[in-house]
Each structure stands twice: as structure tokens, then as C-alpha cells.
Amino acid sequence: MPNPTAAMLVIGDEILSGRTRDANMYFLAGELTKHGIDLREVRVVSDDAPAIEAAVKALSETFDHVFTSGGIGPTHDDITADCIARAFDDHIDIRADARALLETHYQRTGLELNAARLRMARIPDSATLIDNPVSTAPGFTIRNVHVMAGVPSVFQAMVASVLPTLTGGQPLLSQTLRIDRGEGDIAETLSGLAADFPDLTIGCYPFQINGAFGANVVVRGTDGARIDAAITRLARDTAG
Amino acid sequence: MPNPTAAMLVIGDEILSGRTRDANMYFLAGELTKHGIDLREVRVVSDDAPAIEAAVKALSETFDHVFTSGGIGPTHDDITADCIARAFDDHIDIRADARALLETHYQRTGLELNAARLRMARIPDSATLIDNPVSTAPGFTIRNVHVMAGVPSVFQAMVASVLPTLTGGQPLLSQTLRIDRGEGDIAETLSGLAADFPDLTIGCYPFQINGAFGANVVVRGTDGARIDAAITRLARDTAG
Numbered sequence: 001m002p003n004p005t006a007a008m009l010v011i012g013d014e015i016l017s018g019r020t021r022d023a024n025m026y027f028l029a030g031e032l033t034k035h036g037i038d039l040r041e042v043r044v045v046s047d048d049a050p051a052i053e054a055a056v057k058a059l060s061e062t063f064d065h066v067f068t069s070g071g072i073g074p075t076h077d078d079i080t081a082d083c084i085a086r087a088f089d090d091h092i093d094i095r096a097d098a099r100a101l102l103e104t105h106y107q108r109t110g111l112e113l114n115a116a117r118l119r120m121a122r123i124p125d126s127a128t129l130i131d132n133p134v135s136t137a138p139g140f141t142i143r144n145v146h147v148m149a150g151v152p153s154v155f156q157a158m159v160a161s162v163l164p165t166l167t168g169g170q171p172l173l174s175q176t177l178r179i180d181r182g183e184g185d186i187a188e189t190l191s192g193l194a195a196d197f198p199d200l201t202i203g204c205y206p207f208q209i210n211g212a213f214g215a216n217v218v219v220r221g222t223d224g225a226r227i228d229a230a231i232t233r234l235a236r237d238t239a240g
Numbered sequence: 241m242p243n244p245t246a247a248m249l250v251i252g253d254e255i256l257s258g259r260t261r262d263a264n265m266y267f268l269a270g271e272l273t274k275h276g277i278d279l280r281e282v283r284v285v286s287d288d289a290p291a292i293e294a295a296v297k298a299l300s301e302t303f304d305h306v307f308t309s310g311g312i313g314p315t316h317d318d319i320t321a322d323c324i325a326r327a328f329d330d331h332i333d334i335r336a337d338a339r340a341l342l343e344t345h346y347q348r349t350g351l352e353l354n355a356a357r358l359r360m361a362r363i364p365d366s367a368t369l370i371d372n373p374v375s376t377a378p379g380f381t382i383r384n385v386h387v388m389a390g391v392p393s394v395f396q397a398m399v400a401s402v403l404p405t406l407t408g409g410q411p412l413l414s415q416t417l418r419i420d421r422g423e424g425d426i427a428e429t430l431s432g433l434a435a436d437f438p439d440l441t442i443g444c445y446p447f448q449i450n451g452a453f454g455a456n457v458v459v460r461g462t463d464g465a466r467i468d469a470a471i472t473r474l475a476r477d478t479a480g
Contacts, residue, residue, distance in 0.1 A: 013443050014443060015266075015282075016281075017414070017460060018269030018273050019458060025255070025262065027258075029255065029256055031258075033257050039256045039258075040288075041283065042282075042283065042284040043281065044265075044283075045280070046280060048280075051280070073423055075431070076427065076431040076442070077443055111422060112424075112425075114425075114427075114428075116423075116425075116428055117424035135448070151448070153448065182351060183314050184357035185354075187356030188355070188356055190317075194317075202316070203252075204313070205260070207391070208393065220253075220257060
């Protein structure tokens with residue numbers, strides 16, 4: 001059975017304006033690979049309601065799972081929860097279970113649970129809460145969409161809450177061989193290898209260090225013995 | 241007149257598998273911001289022909305410019321040029337001008353211009369070449385799509401070749417104010433500010449350092465004096 005597929009939707013102007021370098025994409029990609037879920041597409045959109053709604057709908061229809069990051073905090077630019085409710089035609093308001101979590105948290109910390117913070121309890125009716133052990137305000141799952149925070153420490157904690165609840169596939173394994181020759185010299189060898197190992201993915205990532213060309217060849221698949229066989233043949237065919 | 245819009249399409253399994261942390265997105269976002277072109281969306285897709293074709297078509301129809309990175313090297317997994325030719329129903333083959341560039345380059349370096357390397361001269365008929373001062377093999381522009389390499393040093397050089405040829409808008413300016421209070425405490429102030437400065441974008445990016453909460457508030461726009469006014473008011477309204 002093929003592995004489940006996934007897409008990620010990153011919501012936030014800070015990446016598109018070049019202010020912030022994305023960290024969540026890199027983290028999620030690694031975690032999904034270990035869990036045997038194939039991340040097939042990532043989209044980054046700005047804090048713009050029509051763009052968020054359209055992307056959520058399109059990705060939710062195409063892939064088994066969608067993971068979103070960003071836009072569920074207390075400020076005016078946090079519009080993700082409402083956009084997702086609209087995308088799925090669900091009702092959204094402050095929900096008692098989420099409100100109770102926030103009340104307990106803010107009583108303990110002595111901060112006021114004001115109107116802004118209460119916005120973080122806005123959860124669509126049909127959603128299930130995602131636990132947030134870092135800062136309490138929950139994420140949520142609605143249909144096949146997992147809605148999580150953008151702050152990396154919170155995003156990572158939410159991924160850790162969600163991932164064990166999802167049926168994974170076979171973890172994607174990989175081995176890398178560094179070859180100190182130009183890509184163009186090894187391209188034919190790689191084509192032959194890819195043809196003979198159609199169950200594996202052969203990726204070639206060139207680099208240049210001190211003027212010398214080389215490439216990291218990454219062989220990926222779910223069968224470790226096949227990867228071993230491909231790497232062994234590659235090492236032999238590109239030696240000397 | 242509003243600034244031109246842009247999207248980026250990153251092509252490559254290495255980001256989706258979590259092997260590589262993206263660098264080109266971050267670089268391009270910063271350059272476009274300086275040039276007054278609004279980056280509205282980024283998509284990352286794998287080395288999969290239908291996914292590449294569909295994304296190029298969709299982004300090309302929606303935005304003024306599309307910038308792609310990855311998949312134009314000499315190996316079997318480099319399928320971007322052919323996908324883009326198909327997306328635009330253009331003929332593609334080894335083109336004399338690109339071949340001449342490669343011939344000169346490989347004569348100088350003493351390496352063989354073999355069949356694999358010649359693939360880098362496959363350019364759609366209606367495309368214009370993009371100069372590559374780093375490693376010669378050119379990128380190309382077809383319609384509103386700029387097709388560039390994935391290796392960061394080459395990508396950056398190609399962006400430097402293309403960007404001066406595009407009409408920019410007003411550079412997007414920004415100022416950041418760090419506020420050592422929780423997001424929830426300043427949310428109402430920020431809503432008021434956003435309402436009174438509809439020409440600016442007010443973004444709030446929370447952080448947590450040694451258990452204390454704070455937020456960086458980023459004010460963006462094209463009018464420096466307005467940004468000054470907003471930041472001054474924000475500093476006053478959130479002081480002590």
C-alpha cells in the first residue's frame with residue numbers, strides 16, 4: 001500500500017517579505033519522512049483570507065493530510081481559524097472546551113484572559129483540539145486539516161501531539177554518497193541506476209567547494225536492502 | 241499604481257524530504273521586497289512532471305511574475321525545462337545559442353561536453369536566456385516565468401541577472417519594534433493601529449525567551465513617514 005500523502009500550508013507575511021527564514025517546513029518534512037507520510041507539496045501564502053481559503057480547499061481535496069502553520073494567535077492578523085471554518089462551511093465561535101483550557105492557564109499565570117486572548121478559543125464546531133503543552137492555546141483538526149501555530153516551539157509540540165494519531169506508512173529511508181566529480185560526468189550512470197531501481201528515488205545535488213565540482217547523490221526508498229544495493233553499485237560505477 | 245506581484249515555485253524532492261533547508265526562498269523574498277515586487281505565494285513541489293506543469297500554469301496565470309528554482313541540471317531528475325515547455329505548449333530542443341555557451345565553457349575547462357551536459361542547452365523556442373556567470377549553463381525566461389537553477393550560488397547570480405530587467409514598484413520598507421509584553425496584552429492596541437493605518441501592514445511575531453513572552457511588531461509599507469508615525473504611536477501606547 002502506498003504511503004499516505006500530505007501537504008503543508010504556511011500562513012504568514014513574514015516569510016514572503018523575507019523577514020523570517022522558514023523553520024517549520026524543514027521540521028515537518030523531517031518528521032513526516034520518519035513517520036512514513038509523503039510530503040508532496042508546500043504552499044506559503046500571506047495573511048490574506050481568500051488566499052488561505054482557496055489553498056486549504058485545494059490541498060485538502062488533493063492530499064490525505066494538510067498541516068498548516070501560523071495565524072492562530074490573539075492579534076488582528078491571526079485569521080487562520082476563521083478562514084478554515086469558512087473553507088469548510090463550518091460554524092466558528094469561542095468554544096467551551098478551549099475556553100476552559102485558557103481560563104486554567106491564565107489563572108495560573110496571573111495574566112488577564114481578555115478579549116484578544118479569548119480569540120484563541122475560537123474553534124470550528126466540528127474540529128478536534130490539538131494539545132499545546134508549550135503555551136496552552138490549542139490547535140485543531142478539522143476533516144483532514146491540522147491547524148497549528150507558527151511559533152516554532154509551539155508548532156513542534158503540536159506536531160508531536162498530532163503525528164502519533166495518524167496512520168503512517170513505511171518510513172522513507174535514505175543513503176547519501178558524495179562523489180567528487182561534476183554532475184555531468186556521472187549523469188549517465190545515474191540514469192542507468194534510476195532505470196534499474198524504479199522503486200527508489202535517485203536525487204543528485206551538486207555542490208562546488210573551492211572551485212571543485214561534486215555532487216551528493218541521495219538514494220531514497222522504503223527497502224533498506226535495495227538502497228544498499230543501489231549505493232554499492234553507484235560507488236563501484238563512479239570510482240576512479 | 242500597485243506593485244507588481246510574484247510567486248515562486250521551488251522544484252525539488254530535497255526540501256520535501258527534509259534533507260535540505262530552503263535557502264533560495266529566503267533570498268528571493270528579500271530581493272523582491274527591495275525591488276518593489278510583492279511576493280504573494282511560494283509553492284514547493286517534487287520532481288514530478290504533472291505537479292510542475294500544473295503549478296507553473298496556475299501561478300503564471302495568477303501573478304505578474306513567476307520565479308522557479310531547481311531541476312535544470314544535467315541529470316535524469318532535471319525535468320523542469322521540458323515541463324515548462326509543455327505547460328506553455330512550446331517546442332523544446334538543444335538550442336544553438338545555449339549550446340555555444342556550453343561549448344566555450346567546456347573547451348576552457350577541458351571537460352567533455354557529453355550528452356548529459358548538452359541537456360542543459362535544452363531551451364524552449366520562445367524563451368530568452370538568463371545569464372549564469374557562475375557555471376555558464378543558462379536559465380531562461382518564457383512569458384512571465386523565470387526559470388533558474390537550484391544551487392544557491394547559481395540561483396542568486398541568475399536573480400541578479402534577471403531582476404534589473406523587470407519593472408519594479410516602490411520598495412517595501414519596514415520597521416520593527418520589540419515589545420516585552422505578551423501578544424494578548426498588546427492585541428487591542430495593534431487592532432486600533434491597523435484600523436488607523438490601512439495603508440500599512442502590521443505584523444505581530446511573538447517570541448519566548450527564558451520564559452518571558454514578547455513580540456516583534458513589524459510595520460510595513462511604502463511610505464517611510466507613515467511607518468515612522470505608526471511606530472511612534474505604537475511605542476507610546478505600549479510603554480510601561
